Amino acid sequence: MPPRSKIPRPTVKRLSLYLRELESHIERDQQTISSKQLGTALGLTDAQVRKDLAYFGQFGHPGIGYRVQELTNKLRHILGTDHRWNAAVVGAGNIGRAVMPYARFARKGFDIVAIFDDNPSVIGTEIAGHKVRPMRDLPKLVRERDIKIGIVAVPASFAQQVTDELIRAGVLGILNFAPVRLDVHDAVSVASVDFSLSLEQLAFQISLGMTGPLEELSP
Amino acid sequence: MPPRSKIPRPTVKRLSLYLRELESHIERDQQTISSKQLGTALGLTDAQVRKDLAYFGQFGHPGIGYRVQELTNKLRHILGTDHRWNAAVVGAGNIGRAVMPYARFARKGFDIVAIFDDNPSVIGTEIAGHKVRPMRDLPKLVRERDIKIGIVAVPASFAQQVTDELIRAGVLGILNFAPVRLDVHDAVSVASVDFSLSLEQLAFQISLGMTGPLEELSP
DNA sequence: CGTTGTGAAATGATTCACAGCT
């Protein structure tokens, strides 16, 4: 077990992709998979796949490839999804409501166990089997239900404030759906999902494709 | 106007961030902004900001900074959001329903003008002012309403098929919410949004923080 | 054989540092 040098950021992102691909191969009862196969399925080179995995140990078998079940287990362990995480949603608007019943979260090891909002007209209503709670209940529930992840689904202008409250209550990570950069201290992790950002990327690529590679963008 | 070398991928992602930040400065009636200010707000260095912007022309004014309104216009033009885009949602499940009324899309220049689903129990119902249409109406509506972007909000197992239908109908870009890699030919662009992927990134970072930088991940 | 793991080389992105403009 080498002391392992530091992991490139892009590698971490790909880890989830590998896992997702492996899971589909388990369903098909495939026993082993080569870096070539795995790479092709995801649009990566075989060398990239091998290098990524090798950061974490020697999981492969020369001449054979990787055993699908074995590698799946390793990746789950690396990603920390070999046990379950409790999460709470803050914000019972469109996005909060859409996330609550998202079955894939549960399959991936994440259980949403509470939802909060401060709008009096939604407090007490039920969403996907959970009663909407006022924000003042947050600290108590985070403690009682061992909530480790806060999902921020409020408008941008409230996102930082809600984040601060979640962190004060004791969560270790924030999944942020609001289109702002959240400031947090180092002990807390943030991952962001920004729809409009992705749409803009798309618009850029389309414009590029229509004008030919990079014409008349500058005056 | 130099023939401009090719643009780094990360630069394109940051362009949207710059625009978002600038818009908040317009609201505050700020006339100019320096690369330092812009960078600090987004957690980037000033050099990074200048280099990114310089790929597209000389927008800055030495001694002054960038004029907020001017740079905003330039960025909108570069990103292709200086005109409006029509989009259609496919899939009237949780995610499709959440995306329909997402006001931010419209503010960013994207108008959702139709929603499709093949589940008979939702066809004909109204969501955010739009009647849900059957998939067979897709080609006609894409033509009639000049739809350039398809938003894929169906389960992973249908995503590729729906994508193919959208492309055949004539869209130029796909915003994909399904957790799969979509195969498309080069003339079409894809941007993906994957919640569970982001959650896994988060779990990884949290695990890392708890075990200390990278312990006992390999056997 | 086929396939991994890994140094070495190549490519890509960021930061430095400073000339030059206002």
Place this chain on the structure above:
DNA sequence: AGCTGTGAATCATTTCACAACG
């Protein structure tokens, strides 16, 4: 003075290419 644009230097990531293994 304050700030941009940019070549040069540094740092990061990917690809190459091959020895070693089952």
